Amino acid sequence: MRPRFRKRESVQAGLARIAGAYADTVQARLGGEGLTEDDVHEVRVTLKRLRAVWRLVRPHVQAARFRSLNDLLRDAGRTLSGSRDMHVAAQTLAELLGRTRKAEAREAIGQVASSIASHAADEHAQVAADPLVGRALAEARAAFASLDLPRSGWAALEPGLGKTYTQARKRLAKGRKAEDGLDAALHELRKRVKDLGYQLELLVPAAPAPLGAMLKLARRTGRRLGQAHDAAMTRELLLAEDAARTVGDADAVAMTLRRLDNQRDRLAQRSMKLAGQLLADPPADWLGQPRGAWRRWRPDDRVQ
16 A cells, blocks of 8 residues: 555654655665566656655745755656656557557557557667666655654645645646647646645545545546546657658558547547546635545644
8 A cells, every 4th residue: 555644643754754665665666687667657656756745845845945856856757758658659559459440540550559569668678777766765765854844734734735736726727728739738737636646645544535535536537637648648759750760651650640639639628527527626625625634533633
């Protein structure tokens, strides 16, 4: 199970423990003889979880200090993004092929999918852990161990959680207005929705049923936004590979791109609808539920 807050533990101690557990997960994945695709995925996701926890304390940390660790964790994750992007493209095309019924389209998508899968295997063979990841983990451990929160209990958590929720609502509003650049707007929305889910996950022990339902919706929304992003990213990758003449027949690529466009548009509509449900309430109203759950869970908040 992922680390979460405990009832008999201060918020500050809990944050240090959670960050340490995430760092341990990454180091364990990197400690083997070779990195599998699952290792790469787990490392990147866990680094994102660390960033989300760091965002939770952002209102209490000096801006320069926040940016320094946030950027370091981001850059550490990016050292593994090339292999992961190609792998995701291969998966996206395989799923597209599975949903395609027309023989001509299946042949075209199958040709392109086979080529991308081969490229993904070649790229993964070159993956190795970058020293930047180790440095990011060491700095994250030190940052959380040395935290000196000016507030305790729920008061230490609400500003950061509220900021993440508010940012997600702003990204949703931009997405609704976007005509050009919808893919980029959805990607930014996805990042904040993912952060919100990672932060909610830490709070679930306070009220498993209501907060678990909120978390479930956040995860579902994040997955839909992720699928839309994967389709858009695969499209851009195919355009680049086609320009370099590394994916074969131009007609097959063109047909695959048309199918990807249709899939991306459907997923964008569905993900925006889900995001509207997740982010429907004004921040002050939305925060009432996790706040009430926490205070019922720790009515005295004696452990500060």
